[in-house]
Amino acid sequence: MSDNYVPDQILGHADEADGIEEYDNRLPRWWLGLFLFTVAWSPVYAIHYHFIAHRSQAAEYEAEMAAAAERWPQMSAEDVAKMEVTEDVIAEGKAIYEANCVACHGADLHGGIGPDLTDSEWIHGGTRDDIIQTVTNGVADKGMPSWGPILGPEKVAKVAAFVHQAGGGQ
Ligand code: HEC
Incomplete structure:
Protein backbone atom coordinates (compact mmCIF):
# COMPACT_ATOMS: atom_id res chain seq x y z
CA MET A 1 0.00 0.00 0.00
CA SER A 2 1.99 2.95 -1.19
CA ASP A 3 1.04 6.50 -0.30
CA ASN A 4 0.09 7.43 -3.82
CA TYR A 5 -2.81 4.96 -3.65
CA VAL A 6 -5.76 6.18 -5.67
CA PRO A 7 -8.92 4.03 -5.55
CA ASP A 8 -10.99 2.96 -8.56
CA GLN A 9 -8.17 3.05 -11.09
CA ILE A 10 -8.50 0.66 -13.97
CA LEU A 11 -5.42 -1.57 -14.23
CA GLY A 12 -5.73 -1.69 -17.99
CA HIS A 13 -5.30 -5.29 -19.08
CA ALA A 14 -8.60 -5.71 -20.87
CA ASP A 15 -6.66 -6.78 -23.97
CA GLU A 16 -5.38 -9.90 -22.10
CA ALA A 17 -8.70 -10.78 -20.53
CA ASP A 18 -11.40 -10.72 -23.18
CA GLY A 19 -12.27 -7.11 -22.45
CA ILE A 20 -12.71 -7.60 -18.72
CA GLU A 21 -11.39 -4.66 -16.72
CA GLU A 22 -10.24 -4.72 -13.11
CA TYR A 23 -9.53 -2.34 -10.22
CA ASP A 24 -6.87 -2.96 -7.56
CA ASN A 25 -8.69 -1.49 -4.57
CA ARG A 26 -7.85 -2.12 -0.91
CA LEU A 27 -9.88 -4.76 0.86
CA PRO A 28 -12.65 -3.29 2.98
CA ARG A 29 -11.63 -3.21 6.65
CA TRP A 30 -14.62 -5.30 7.78
CA TRP A 31 -13.69 -7.98 5.22
CA LEU A 32 -10.03 -8.05 6.22
CA GLY A 33 -11.04 -8.17 9.89
CA LEU A 34 -13.31 -11.14 9.27
CA PHE A 35 -10.59 -12.92 7.30
CA LEU A 36 -7.95 -12.42 10.01
CA PHE A 37 -10.46 -13.54 12.62
CA THR A 38 -11.07 -16.85 10.78
CA VAL A 39 -7.30 -17.38 10.45
CA ALA A 40 -6.82 -16.81 14.17
CA TRP A 41 -9.85 -18.95 15.05
CA SER A 42 -8.86 -22.02 13.03
CA PRO A 43 -6.02 -23.32 15.27
CA VAL A 44 -8.16 -22.75 18.36
CA TYR A 45 -10.99 -24.75 16.80
CA ALA A 46 -8.69 -27.49 15.49
CA ILE A 47 -7.01 -27.95 18.87
CA HIS A 48 -10.36 -28.07 20.63
CA TYR A 49 -11.87 -30.48 18.07
CA HIS A 50 -9.03 -32.99 18.00
CA PHE A 51 -7.25 -32.76 21.34
CA ILE A 52 -9.73 -31.43 23.88
CA ALA A 53 -13.12 -32.73 22.76
CA HIS A 54 -11.56 -35.71 20.92
CA ARG A 55 -14.16 -35.50 18.20
CA SER A 56 -13.83 -37.24 14.84
CA GLN A 57 -16.08 -38.34 12.02
CA ALA A 58 -15.34 -41.96 12.88
CA ALA A 59 -16.47 -41.46 16.49
CA GLU A 60 -19.63 -39.65 15.38
CA TYR A 61 -20.41 -42.44 12.93
CA GLU A 62 -20.00 -45.07 15.65
CA ALA A 63 -22.24 -43.12 18.02
CA GLU A 64 -24.95 -42.79 15.36
CA MET A 65 -24.76 -46.48 14.51
CA ALA A 66 -24.99 -47.41 18.19
CA ALA A 67 -28.04 -45.18 18.61
CA ALA A 68 -29.65 -46.70 15.50
CA ALA A 69 -28.94 -50.24 16.71
CA GLU A 70 -30.69 -49.40 19.97
CA ARG A 71 -33.66 -47.84 18.21
CA TRP A 72 -34.09 -50.49 15.49
CA PRO A 73 -32.65 -53.68 16.98
CA GLN A 74 -31.35 -56.15 14.38
CA MET A 75 -30.83 -59.82 14.99
CA SER A 76 -27.19 -60.83 14.88
C1 HEC B 1 -35.69 -59.16 -10.49
C2 HEC B 1 -36.19 -60.49 -10.40
C3 HEC B 1 -36.06 -61.23 -9.09
C4 HEC B 1 -36.52 -60.83 -7.84
C5 HEC B 1 -37.25 -59.55 -7.48
C6 HEC B 1 -36.22 -61.92 -6.94
N1 HEC B 1 -35.59 -62.93 -7.61
FE1 HEC B 1 -34.99 -64.69 -6.83
N2 HEC B 1 -34.17 -65.23 -8.60
C7 HEC B 1 -34.25 -64.49 -9.77
C8 HEC B 1 -33.56 -65.21 -10.84
C9 HEC B 1 -33.42 -64.73 -12.28
C10 HEC B 1 -33.04 -66.38 -10.26
C11 HEC B 1 -32.24 -67.49 -10.96
C12 HEC B 1 -30.77 -67.41 -10.62
C13 HEC B 1 -29.96 -68.42 -11.38
O1 HEC B 1 -30.42 -68.88 -12.44
O2 HEC B 1 -28.85 -68.72 -10.90
C14 HEC B 1 -33.46 -66.37 -8.86
C15 HEC B 1 -33.15 -67.37 -7.95
C16 HEC B 1 -33.66 -67.44 -6.67
C17 HEC B 1 -33.43 -68.53 -5.77
C18 HEC B 1 -32.63 -69.78 -6.06
C19 HEC B 1 -33.48 -70.82 -6.72
C20 HEC B 1 -32.71 -72.11 -6.98
O3 HEC B 1 -33.22 -72.90 -7.78
O4 HEC B 1 -31.65 -72.31 -6.38
C21 HEC B 1 -34.11 -68.24 -4.60
C22 HEC B 1 -34.21 -69.12 -3.36
C23 HEC B 1 -34.73 -66.95 -4.78
N3 HEC B 1 -34.42 -66.48 -6.05
C24 HEC B 1 -35.47 -66.31 -3.82
C25 HEC B 1 -35.93 -65.00 -3.94
C26 HEC B 1 -36.54 -64.26 -2.88
C27 HEC B 1 -36.82 -64.81 -1.49
C28 HEC B 1 -36.81 -63.02 -3.36
C29 HEC B 1 -37.43 -61.84 -2.64
C30 HEC B 1 -36.73 -61.38 -1.45
C31 HEC B 1 -36.38 -63.00 -4.75
N4 HEC B 1 -35.84 -64.20 -5.05
C32 HEC B 1 -36.55 -61.92 -5.60
C33 HEC B 1 -34.89 -63.28 -9.93
C34 HEC B 1 -35.47 -62.55 -8.91
Missing part, protein backbone atom coordinates in the same frame (compact mmCIF):
# COMPACT_ATOMS: atom_id res chain seq x y z
CA ALA A 77 -26.07 -63.54 12.47
CA GLU A 78 -25.92 -65.95 15.44
CA ASP A 79 -29.49 -65.16 16.52
CA VAL A 80 -30.63 -65.65 12.93
CA ALA A 81 -28.93 -69.04 12.76
CA LYS A 82 -30.69 -70.10 15.98
CA MET A 83 -34.05 -68.62 14.96
CA GLU A 84 -36.92 -70.99 15.50
CA VAL A 85 -39.22 -71.33 12.52
CA THR A 86 -42.61 -70.66 14.03
CA GLU A 87 -45.89 -69.87 12.30
CA ASP A 88 -45.31 -66.18 13.01
CA VAL A 89 -41.94 -66.33 11.31
CA ILE A 90 -43.48 -68.00 8.25
CA ALA A 91 -46.26 -65.38 8.17
CA GLU A 92 -43.72 -62.55 8.32
CA GLY A 93 -41.66 -64.28 5.64
CA LYS A 94 -44.76 -64.53 3.43
CA ALA A 95 -45.36 -60.78 3.78
CA ILE A 96 -41.72 -60.07 2.88
CA TYR A 97 -42.04 -62.42 -0.11
CA GLU A 98 -45.21 -60.68 -1.29
CA ALA A 99 -43.57 -57.27 -1.03
CA ASN A 100 -40.31 -58.13 -2.79
CA CYS A 101 -40.28 -61.40 -4.69
CA VAL A 102 -43.65 -61.87 -6.40
CA ALA A 103 -42.66 -59.87 -9.50
CA CYS A 104 -40.08 -62.48 -10.49
CA HIS A 105 -41.05 -65.68 -8.70
CA GLY A 106 -44.85 -65.35 -8.88
CA ALA A 107 -47.49 -65.11 -6.15
CA ASP A 108 -47.72 -68.92 -6.03
CA LEU A 109 -43.91 -69.35 -6.17
CA HIS A 110 -44.18 -71.08 -9.54
CA GLY A 111 -41.73 -68.71 -11.13
CA GLY A 112 -41.71 -66.32 -14.06
CA ILE A 113 -38.59 -64.27 -14.61
CA GLY A 114 -37.04 -66.23 -11.74
CA PRO A 115 -37.22 -70.00 -11.40
CA ASP A 116 -40.03 -72.05 -9.87
CA LEU A 117 -39.36 -72.30 -6.13
CA THR A 118 -41.83 -75.13 -5.53
CA ASP A 119 -40.26 -77.87 -7.60
CA SER A 120 -37.53 -80.02 -6.14
CA GLU A 121 -34.96 -78.69 -8.57
CA TRP A 122 -32.58 -76.26 -6.94
CA ILE A 123 -29.87 -74.46 -8.87
CA HIS A 124 -28.20 -73.18 -5.71
CA GLY A 125 -29.33 -75.76 -3.16
CA GLY A 126 -32.65 -76.19 -1.37
CA THR A 127 -31.79 -76.33 2.31
CA ARG A 128 -32.82 -73.37 4.46
CA ASP A 129 -29.16 -72.31 4.74
CA ASP A 130 -28.67 -72.57 0.96
CA ILE A 131 -31.73 -70.38 0.40
CA ILE A 132 -30.48 -67.85 2.95
CA GLN A 133 -27.18 -67.73 1.06
CA THR A 134 -28.80 -67.30 -2.37
CA VAL A 135 -31.20 -64.62 -1.17
CA THR A 136 -28.48 -62.75 0.74
CA ASN A 137 -25.94 -62.68 -2.08
CA GLY A 138 -28.19 -62.90 -5.15
CA VAL A 139 -27.02 -64.20 -8.51
CA ALA A 140 -25.79 -61.05 -10.22
CA ASP A 141 -25.32 -62.41 -13.75
CA LYS A 142 -28.76 -64.13 -13.79
CA GLY A 143 -30.78 -61.18 -12.51
CA MET A 144 -31.46 -62.30 -8.94
CA PRO A 145 -30.84 -59.21 -6.80
CA SER A 146 -28.74 -59.50 -3.65
CA TRP A 147 -31.17 -58.94 -0.79
CA GLY A 148 -28.73 -58.97 2.13
CA PRO A 149 -28.04 -55.24 2.06
CA ILE A 150 -31.70 -54.40 1.37
CA LEU A 151 -33.54 -56.62 3.83
CA GLY A 152 -30.87 -57.37 6.46
CA PRO A 153 -30.18 -60.83 7.95
CA GLU A 154 -33.39 -61.14 9.96
CA LYS A 155 -35.81 -60.53 7.08
CA VAL A 156 -33.72 -62.66 4.73
CA ALA A 157 -33.92 -65.53 7.25
CA LYS A 158 -37.69 -65.09 7.54
CA VAL A 159 -38.37 -64.99 3.81
CA ALA A 160 -36.04 -67.96 3.36
CA ALA A 161 -38.02 -69.88 5.99
CA PHE A 162 -41.21 -69.12 4.06
CA VAL A 163 -39.72 -70.15 0.70
CA HIS A 164 -38.27 -73.29 2.26
CA GLN A 165 -41.61 -74.29 3.72
CA ALA A 166 -43.95 -73.17 0.94
CA GLY A 167 -41.68 -74.34 -1.83
CA GLY A 168 -40.11 -77.71 -2.20
CA GLY A 169 -37.35 -77.14 0.31
CA GLN A 170 -34.93 -79.93 1.08
Whole structure:
Protein backbone atom coordinates (compact mmCIF):
# COMPACT_ATOMS: atom_id res chain seq x y z
CA MET A 1 0.00 0.00 0.00
CA SER A 2 1.99 2.95 -1.19
CA ASP A 3 1.04 6.50 -0.30
CA ASN A 4 0.09 7.43 -3.82
CA TYR A 5 -2.81 4.96 -3.65
CA VAL A 6 -5.76 6.18 -5.67
CA PRO A 7 -8.92 4.03 -5.55
CA ASP A 8 -10.99 2.96 -8.56
CA GLN A 9 -8.17 3.05 -11.09
CA ILE A 10 -8.50 0.66 -13.97
CA LEU A 11 -5.42 -1.57 -14.23
CA GLY A 12 -5.73 -1.69 -17.99
CA HIS A 13 -5.30 -5.29 -19.08
CA ALA A 14 -8.60 -5.71 -20.87
CA ASP A 15 -6.66 -6.78 -23.97
CA GLU A 16 -5.38 -9.90 -22.10
CA ALA A 17 -8.70 -10.78 -20.53
CA ASP A 18 -11.40 -10.72 -23.18
CA GLY A 19 -12.27 -7.11 -22.45
CA ILE A 20 -12.71 -7.60 -18.72
CA GLU A 21 -11.39 -4.66 -16.72
CA GLU A 22 -10.24 -4.72 -13.11
CA TYR A 23 -9.53 -2.34 -10.22
CA ASP A 24 -6.87 -2.96 -7.56
CA ASN A 25 -8.69 -1.49 -4.57
CA ARG A 26 -7.85 -2.12 -0.91
CA LEU A 27 -9.88 -4.76 0.86
CA PRO A 28 -12.65 -3.29 2.98
CA ARG A 29 -11.63 -3.21 6.65
CA TRP A 30 -14.62 -5.30 7.78
CA TRP A 31 -13.69 -7.98 5.22
CA LEU A 32 -10.03 -8.05 6.22
CA GLY A 33 -11.04 -8.17 9.89
CA LEU A 34 -13.31 -11.14 9.27
CA PHE A 35 -10.59 -12.92 7.30
CA LEU A 36 -7.95 -12.42 10.01
CA PHE A 37 -10.46 -13.54 12.62
CA THR A 38 -11.07 -16.85 10.78
CA VAL A 39 -7.30 -17.38 10.45
CA ALA A 40 -6.82 -16.81 14.17
CA TRP A 41 -9.85 -18.95 15.05
CA SER A 42 -8.86 -22.02 13.03
CA PRO A 43 -6.02 -23.32 15.27
CA VAL A 44 -8.16 -22.75 18.36
CA TYR A 45 -10.99 -24.75 16.80
CA ALA A 46 -8.69 -27.49 15.49
CA ILE A 47 -7.01 -27.95 18.87
CA HIS A 48 -10.36 -28.07 20.63
CA TYR A 49 -11.87 -30.48 18.07
CA HIS A 50 -9.03 -32.99 18.00
CA PHE A 51 -7.25 -32.76 21.34
CA ILE A 52 -9.73 -31.43 23.88
CA ALA A 53 -13.12 -32.73 22.76
CA HIS A 54 -11.56 -35.71 20.92
CA ARG A 55 -14.16 -35.50 18.20
CA SER A 56 -13.83 -37.24 14.84
CA GLN A 57 -16.08 -38.34 12.02
CA ALA A 58 -15.34 -41.96 12.88
CA ALA A 59 -16.47 -41.46 16.49
CA GLU A 60 -19.63 -39.65 15.38
CA TYR A 61 -20.41 -42.44 12.93
CA GLU A 62 -20.00 -45.07 15.65
CA ALA A 63 -22.24 -43.12 18.02
CA GLU A 64 -24.95 -42.79 15.36
CA MET A 65 -24.76 -46.48 14.51
CA ALA A 66 -24.99 -47.41 18.19
CA ALA A 67 -28.04 -45.18 18.61
CA ALA A 68 -29.65 -46.70 15.50
CA ALA A 69 -28.94 -50.24 16.71
CA GLU A 70 -30.69 -49.40 19.97
CA ARG A 71 -33.66 -47.84 18.21
CA TRP A 72 -34.09 -50.49 15.49
CA PRO A 73 -32.65 -53.68 16.98
CA GLN A 74 -31.35 -56.15 14.38
CA MET A 75 -30.83 -59.82 14.99
CA SER A 76 -27.19 -60.83 14.88
CA ALA A 77 -26.07 -63.54 12.47
CA GLU A 78 -25.92 -65.95 15.44
CA ASP A 79 -29.49 -65.16 16.52
CA VAL A 80 -30.63 -65.65 12.93
CA ALA A 81 -28.93 -69.04 12.76
CA LYS A 82 -30.69 -70.10 15.98
CA MET A 83 -34.05 -68.62 14.96
CA GLU A 84 -36.92 -70.99 15.50
CA VAL A 85 -39.22 -71.33 12.52
CA THR A 86 -42.61 -70.66 14.03
CA GLU A 87 -45.89 -69.87 12.30
CA ASP A 88 -45.31 -66.18 13.01
CA VAL A 89 -41.94 -66.33 11.31
CA ILE A 90 -43.48 -68.00 8.25
CA ALA A 91 -46.26 -65.38 8.17
CA GLU A 92 -43.72 -62.55 8.32
CA GLY A 93 -41.66 -64.28 5.64
CA LYS A 94 -44.76 -64.53 3.43
CA ALA A 95 -45.36 -60.78 3.78
CA ILE A 96 -41.72 -60.07 2.88
CA TYR A 97 -42.04 -62.42 -0.11
CA GLU A 98 -45.21 -60.68 -1.29
CA ALA A 99 -43.57 -57.27 -1.03
CA ASN A 100 -40.31 -58.13 -2.79
CA CYS A 101 -40.28 -61.40 -4.69
CA VAL A 102 -43.65 -61.87 -6.40
CA ALA A 103 -42.66 -59.87 -9.50
CA CYS A 104 -40.08 -62.48 -10.49
CA HIS A 105 -41.05 -65.68 -8.70
CA GLY A 106 -44.85 -65.35 -8.88
CA ALA A 107 -47.49 -65.11 -6.15
CA ASP A 108 -47.72 -68.92 -6.03
CA LEU A 109 -43.91 -69.35 -6.17
CA HIS A 110 -44.18 -71.08 -9.54
CA GLY A 111 -41.73 -68.71 -11.13
CA GLY A 112 -41.71 -66.32 -14.06
CA ILE A 113 -38.59 -64.27 -14.61
CA GLY A 114 -37.04 -66.23 -11.74
CA PRO A 115 -37.22 -70.00 -11.40
CA ASP A 116 -40.03 -72.05 -9.87
CA LEU A 117 -39.36 -72.30 -6.13
CA THR A 118 -41.83 -75.13 -5.53
CA ASP A 119 -40.26 -77.87 -7.60
CA SER A 120 -37.53 -80.02 -6.14
CA GLU A 121 -34.96 -78.69 -8.57
CA TRP A 122 -32.58 -76.26 -6.94
CA ILE A 123 -29.87 -74.46 -8.87
CA HIS A 124 -28.20 -73.18 -5.71
CA GLY A 125 -29.33 -75.76 -3.16
CA GLY A 126 -32.65 -76.19 -1.37
CA THR A 127 -31.79 -76.33 2.31
CA ARG A 128 -32.82 -73.37 4.46
CA ASP A 129 -29.16 -72.31 4.74
CA ASP A 130 -28.67 -72.57 0.96
CA ILE A 131 -31.73 -70.38 0.40
CA ILE A 132 -30.48 -67.85 2.95
CA GLN A 133 -27.18 -67.73 1.06
CA THR A 134 -28.80 -67.30 -2.37
CA VAL A 135 -31.20 -64.62 -1.17
CA THR A 136 -28.48 -62.75 0.74
CA ASN A 137 -25.94 -62.68 -2.08
CA GLY A 138 -28.19 -62.90 -5.15
CA VAL A 139 -27.02 -64.20 -8.51
CA ALA A 140 -25.79 -61.05 -10.22
CA ASP A 141 -25.32 -62.41 -13.75
CA LYS A 142 -28.76 -64.13 -13.79
CA GLY A 143 -30.78 -61.18 -12.51
CA MET A 144 -31.46 -62.30 -8.94
CA PRO A 145 -30.84 -59.21 -6.80
CA SER A 146 -28.74 -59.50 -3.65
CA TRP A 147 -31.17 -58.94 -0.79
CA GLY A 148 -28.73 -58.97 2.13
CA PRO A 149 -28.04 -55.24 2.06
CA ILE A 150 -31.70 -54.40 1.37
CA LEU A 151 -33.54 -56.62 3.83
CA GLY A 152 -30.87 -57.37 6.46
CA PRO A 153 -30.18 -60.83 7.95
CA GLU A 154 -33.39 -61.14 9.96
CA LYS A 155 -35.81 -60.53 7.08
CA VAL A 156 -33.72 -62.66 4.73
CA ALA A 157 -33.92 -65.53 7.25
CA LYS A 158 -37.69 -65.09 7.54
CA VAL A 159 -38.37 -64.99 3.81
CA ALA A 160 -36.04 -67.96 3.36
CA ALA A 161 -38.02 -69.88 5.99
CA PHE A 162 -41.21 -69.12 4.06
CA VAL A 163 -39.72 -70.15 0.70
CA HIS A 164 -38.27 -73.29 2.26
CA GLN A 165 -41.61 -74.29 3.72
CA ALA A 166 -43.95 -73.17 0.94
CA GLY A 167 -41.68 -74.34 -1.83
CA GLY A 168 -40.11 -77.71 -2.20
CA GLY A 169 -37.35 -77.14 0.31
CA GLN A 170 -34.93 -79.93 1.08
C1 HEC B 1 -35.69 -59.16 -10.49
C2 HEC B 1 -36.19 -60.49 -10.40
C3 HEC B 1 -36.06 -61.23 -9.09
C4 HEC B 1 -36.52 -60.83 -7.84
C5 HEC B 1 -37.25 -59.55 -7.48
C6 HEC B 1 -36.22 -61.92 -6.94
N1 HEC B 1 -35.59 -62.93 -7.61
FE1 HEC B 1 -34.99 -64.69 -6.83
N2 HEC B 1 -34.17 -65.23 -8.60
C7 HEC B 1 -34.25 -64.49 -9.77
C8 HEC B 1 -33.56 -65.21 -10.84
C9 HEC B 1 -33.42 -64.73 -12.28
C10 HEC B 1 -33.04 -66.38 -10.26
C11 HEC B 1 -32.24 -67.49 -10.96
C12 HEC B 1 -30.77 -67.41 -10.62
C13 HEC B 1 -29.96 -68.42 -11.38
O1 HEC B 1 -30.42 -68.88 -12.44
O2 HEC B 1 -28.85 -68.72 -10.90
C14 HEC B 1 -33.46 -66.37 -8.86
C15 HEC B 1 -33.15 -67.37 -7.95
C16 HEC B 1 -33.66 -67.44 -6.67
C17 HEC B 1 -33.43 -68.53 -5.77
C18 HEC B 1 -32.63 -69.78 -6.06
C19 HEC B 1 -33.48 -70.82 -6.72
C20 HEC B 1 -32.71 -72.11 -6.98
O3 HEC B 1 -33.22 -72.90 -7.78
O4 HEC B 1 -31.65 -72.31 -6.38
C21 HEC B 1 -34.11 -68.24 -4.60
C22 HEC B 1 -34.21 -69.12 -3.36
C23 HEC B 1 -34.73 -66.95 -4.78
N3 HEC B 1 -34.42 -66.48 -6.05
C24 HEC B 1 -35.47 -66.31 -3.82
C25 HEC B 1 -35.93 -65.00 -3.94
C26 HEC B 1 -36.54 -64.26 -2.88
C27 HEC B 1 -36.82 -64.81 -1.49
C28 HEC B 1 -36.81 -63.02 -3.36
C29 HEC B 1 -37.43 -61.84 -2.64
C30 HEC B 1 -36.73 -61.38 -1.45
C31 HEC B 1 -36.38 -63.00 -4.75
N4 HEC B 1 -35.84 -64.20 -5.05
C32 HEC B 1 -36.55 -61.92 -5.60
C33 HEC B 1 -34.89 -63.28 -9.93
C34 HEC B 1 -35.47 -62.55 -8.91
